[in-house]
Amino acid sequence: xxxxxxxxxxxxxxxxxxxxxxxxxxxxxxxxxxxxxxxxxxxxxxxxxxxxxxxxxxxxxxxxxxxxxxxxxxxxxxxxxxxxxxxxxxxxxxxxxxxxxxxxxxxxxxxxxxxxxx
Numbered sequence: 291x292x293x294x295x296x297x298x299x300x301x302x303x304x305x306x307x308x309x310x311x312x313x314x315x316x317x318x319x320x321x322x323x324x325x326x327x328x329x330x331x332x333x334x335x336x337x338x339x340x341x342x343x344x345x346x347x348x349x350x351x352x353x354x355x356x357x358x359x360x361x362x363x364x365x366x367x368x369x370x371x372x373x374x375x376x377x378x379x380x381x382x383x384x385x386x387x388x389x390x391x392x393x394x395x396x397x398x399x400x401x402x403x404x405x406x407x408x
């Protein structure tokens with residue numbers, strides 16, 4: 291099933307604007323990470339940076355559409371994250387993936403940033 295970018299962007303913007311951050315799967319639901327950790331898989335040119343803490347569904351949808359063929363969005367377990375950095379007054383959006391505790395412990399990740407340890 292192809293992602294519904296409009297639905298995902300509306301839900302993600304709502305969650306981000308309500309909570310200051312979000313972690314959404316490609317079905318447009320809160321990503322569940324039970325037993326897993328989340329790593330940032332975005333390359334520097336794949337992170338959306340917006341001044342302020344408001345995330346617009348339209349900007350978010352364009353960002354996801356522009357990267358829809360990226361490996362970071364085509365993998366089965368892809369998730370999209372957002373976070374508001376108060377110090378810099380910026381909202382950041384990027385891509386991530388869950389990884390097992392074993393992979394994390396083995397250190398087999400390719401220098402990806404840990405976003406959440408499960």
